[in-house]
Amino acid sequence: MPTSKPAYLLCLLALAPLAASAAPQPVALPQAVSAPAQGAATPAQLRELRSQQAQWQALPESERSRIRDAARRLAALPPEQQQSLRATFAAQDARFRDGWRLGPTLGAQFPKLEGLFGFLPVEQRDTALSVLRQLNADQLAQLTLIAQRTPPQERDTVRAAFLALAPADRDRWLHAHVVR
Known part of the structure; x- marks a missing residue:
């Protein structure tokens, strides 16, 4: 079942800091989705980054590859379209956003699975x-x-x-x- 382009981009936005740093060919993402500058992170931000890194590493390589491709597509969009996608994603419920950290396949299904697995x-x-x-x-x-x-x-x-x-x-x- 193919996932739509917006779904890939939503997944990317959930994992963007890690997708950008894990991509074999770095993708330049705007500051809004990158990790805090070294030394500027609070303990809570560091815990969150470690959690995101663990979630990224837990994804199958096929899912990470799909996210890297989405990162490239997002980076190729005009800045105003990138910002619009980020705003749409940020406006979603936190549980919805967190569901996308499960990767493109499970992230797309998370709202429907949340009752049993949320x-x-x-x-x-x-x-x-x-x-x-x-x-x-x-x-x-x-x-x-x-x-x-x-x-x-x-x-x-x-x-x-x-x-x-x-x-x-x-x-x-x-x-x-x-x-x-």
Whole structure:
């Protein structure tokens, strides 16, 4: 399922400081999305940068490559269009913006998955992210339907059951829960 150009750009804006520094050929991004000058960062900013770096490194190389390509496209846009995209992104809810740090594939689906995966216990986060990244487009689409249909009081149970599945059992489980 192809992702639209704006979706790539939104993902880039969430990971821009890291995409620019991780690109094999540096992309000149405006100051508005770059890291604070060395020595000028507060402890909170440093923690945030470390978190962003860890999120960047956790992305599969194919996702990082897509983000680098988006960085190049963003840098090629006229400055006023870049600023417009940044303003649109900044105006979004923080949870929406943070969802894009999961990369282009999961970032595009995050608003639909948030019910099941937006508020995970710490001990489930790595497992959940690993499982979500293993899903193909059809499985991810089915899971978004389940996430949207699951009442709040059942989310923990449904999520735990899904995360406990062996990869070979996911298709059957997803299909059974979509047709309910």
